[in-house]
Amino acid sequence: MLLRLSTLFVRTLREDPADAEVASHRLLVRAGYIRRAAPGIYTWLPLGLRVLAKVEAIVREEMEGVAAQEVHFPALLPREPYETTGRWTEYGPNLFRLKDRRDAEYLLAPTHEEMFTLLVKDLYSSYKDLPVTLFQIQTKYRDEARPRAGLIRGREFIMKDAYSFDIDDAGLEASYLAQRGAYERIFTRLGLEYVIVAATSGAMGGSRSEEFLTPTPIGEDTFVRSPGGYAANVEAVVTVVPETIDFTGAPAAHVEDTPGTPTIAALVDLANADHSRTDGREWTAADTLKNVVLAVTQPDGTRELLVVGLPGDREVDLKRLEAALAPAEVEPAGESDFAKNPVLVKGYIGPKSLGRVASGDKKAIRYLLDPRVVEGTSWITGADEAGKHVFDLVAGRDFTADGFIECAEVRAGDPAPDGSGPLELARGIEIGHIFQLGRKYADALGLKVLDVNGKQVTVTMGSYGIGVTRALAALAEANHDDKGLAWPAHVAPAQVHVVATGKDPAVFEAAESIAQTLSSRGFEVLYDDRPKVSPGVKFADAELLGVPLVVVVGRGLADGVIEVRPRVGGESEQVPLEQASDRIAEIIEAL
């Protein structure tokens, strides 16, 4: 395979695209691998398509290696199955919906659980047919609120999605582990560092799920790790619940004037100044109970207020809260929400206003607590009146709530839920997600088979996704420097980039001969044969394009040598012309 830069459909750009925030986006556009067609929607140019094909081939091989069978579903799907499972509504504005000429409703599929379930129902009827795992590598659509970072969060993208079908839980576990193993091999072969973290299932439903994240500071996902090996997406971290406290003999709650303390910081300062503790310790933010008002919008559009109570030293983490309330969306309450609910005195909200004081009024607004607010803990919190707080308010004695919720930020140093030590936080890009769905979709769509006793049983399912285009972007993100891309050999668009410099026809003849010899030996060669382009531009392009090995045929030719240099690391090497293709082949094979 020999690609000539004189005719290859590519143009490199010296300037970063205006909308590019991250290196992969910037460089893939500048190097002419992709072009933006619309927000979050990209066109693949020849070099990009070559890399994509290699990533897909690795994914396909490993899927086939665990006996998953390839099929291919449409992207344009009828509403009905998604209506049946509720996802037509649950996906909210993330779903592209449209009507055909007869006003029948369709969607552009964001994922295909429903269709795979129906297909297996259509074809299979007995436990003897199971297990089966099917997959596709296919174009998906999500109308993201904020498409960003090029291919990392797009609206049209390629996914490998696989679905397993088993007769029982043990079968599902085995199918899940087979996919998990294939994912490990895929990301290893791609050369992508990955961490497997416990995850929430979100709108997908199901019992167990794990994410494959590739660590990078530009990642959208935050995850935690402990020294003892615990790892989880931050949304999935379960707070370690303290033991309850015996509140016998605890002082009674008392309301105090706390003028000008709508913030936790002001409140703590005033408390330390005017209401010092009997134990000599200083009040801290952790002694206060902060009540935060949020608006929760269900996929069907209904909007309700929710108050969450959490220790004053922690912020609400909206992503964790949304994961806990999926598929609803959450936003901070607005001015008009407060205006409509005068009982909520901003900066001074207490459990009482919510009707949760033991002696309190009728329930009005849903109230959920951080799991740390266990029975017997004592708090300074709002007294539902401007400039007043209540002290020594004891959970379980003086107030209750509708339940607990994971709504608080996770912080470095928090204990791992499995006791494996303090957590550290890092960021990553989600490149894979595997789910034990269980029977949610099979139940909704009636996928049953006869078991060994001739009884109809509901099939249990798993769902397994890899963001193929996103993995490619993650590879670019992990393999670049300030000069350009630097592909690992197994996904690079070519293995060697031959550059002919200067104007001497002998140089071009020699370069052409090397390029053709390597190509005929089965290597993929990019040959910069452009006649009137300066060596500086050619070298800069070679660095931008990121082919792993660069061969320069130029001045050295007078001395009978060419130069071979790896795109990153390693030393450049002078090779006698007559040994060129043998030596280059050797180096490529060692890459």
Add this chain to the structure above:
Amino acid sequence: MLLRLSTLFVRTLREDPADAEVASHRLLVRAGYIRRAAPGIYTWLPLGLRVLAKVEAIVREEMEGVAAQEVHFPALLPREPYETTGRWTEYGPNLFRLKDRRDAEYLLAPTHEEMFTLLVKDLYSSYKDLPVTLFQIQTKYRDEARPRAGLIRGREFIMKDAYSFDIDDAGLEASYLAQRGAYERIFTRLGLEYVIVAATSGAMGGSRSEEFLTPTPIGEDTFVRSPGGYAANVEAVVTVVPETIDFTGAPAAHVEDTPGTPTIAALVDLANADHSRTDGREWTAADTLKNVVLAVTQPDGTRELLVVGLPGDREVDLKRLEAALAPAEVEPAGESDFAKNPVLVKGYIGPKSLGRVASGDKKAIRYLLDPRVVEGTSWITGADEAGKHVFDLVAGRDFTADGFIECAEVRAGDPAPDGSGPLELARGIEIGHIFQLGRKYADALGLKVLDVNGKQVTVTMGSYGIGVTRALAALAEANHDDKGLAWPAHVAPAQVHVVATGKDPAVFEAAESIAQTLSSRGFEVLYDDRPKVSPGVKFADAELLGVPLVVVVGRGLADGVIEVRPRVGGESEQVPLEQASDRIAEIIEAL
């Protein structure tokens, strides 16, 4: 490659699907290659996907063989470029349109001229960059009014679309011929019989276009051929225009009573009975001028009446008329149209009512003539009054029109426009269409480059499509019998289908060994290893699935032989077990 039927995700059906009208649809569904997901939208099962991949590979190789470079565009595209070229409207209800969450308008692309034009504009700026031909193999969408025949007219389908960009007409011609040659090689390699016919450009625009049709009685397209080699889609046939006739001394037009003659047949009978000709010949339908009222709807929804005048022995061909009026749609005028235009006396409409009689009234409705109605031809036609016709009405003397239009049916025996003899009619499926677009898209979207003199010139383009999924259906259509599919070897999902019959473990061992040996020698093997399925069912499945070579391991094994038989034609052969894989390999390679 070894696929075992015991685990392969496939189920054959004994019954035809209710909606299947044609063999390819019926058999691809029954053999478990595809499944319907919605009207005109199909899912590919493992066997179907294997065939599809082979067809795609042949298309890709031949595209690369003429130096076309592969790219990949999104299917979801913004409205703007299609608005600029007018196709957002012109496509009418055939276009799937949708809005994103910000109410921006998008479409699911039916073809990508606009995007390719913009991409080349984005990357290229000089004549030195040209010529370039780009292609993609990609999913397309058309909201067909009547999806039918399975994959033959679908709403989501796969196309190979290529686009050439040249600096001048000679370049376009060369690019066009290169694609044309590649198409010939593709269809030859696929084993699809094809005819290249002159075609109309329709909504695509441009100067020259040809279709590749594969002849089949179930085809939707009618085409013509002459003994001398002329071939055209029936829409593109140009009527041979007779010479004008000197009408000096022709009798004057005269209105006659012709009660009860709203049809041509009745009119001819009455004319022969009551108004016999002076030359002794009988009147025929060809002596009458039939005026047909139609309603023409433009893509923007405006609707106007049109009257076409043609010899009474020919029907209006709506597809030819629509091709001439593209992108408008045409339908026969309805009762309400006549009610609103009392001047149109049904069955007795003449040029006079249309204001086209030389002495006539003001123009009211657009009137176009079949090209045969040349100056000096004399006609019996309506007198715009019930029960009256006018005789000896001479074109050019007594009436004129707004012009001529190709609206009449083409009939077997009509002369070819190039004088190459009488036409014969046949039906075919359009599997490819190539266009010389010229500068329509480049003009609309501003694609210019600097020419050799440093002057901005508009690029000239070609567009070249192959219906990949449709070609696969055409292959199934051309390669089947009443028992099932019968794939040519180069596109079959496997090359050999090994069937183990009976219950003897020795049979299964021998079959397994043959299957594995062939697979390890690089052949694609489908192995029917199902333990409890009768030989009859296995043979029927083998015939339905259509793998070209069937190997039966069964009773003969006791005598040390197996049976090898081609799916169609040829003799079955007893082969000694020990020579089995060698002999099978030989036969496969000869296929």
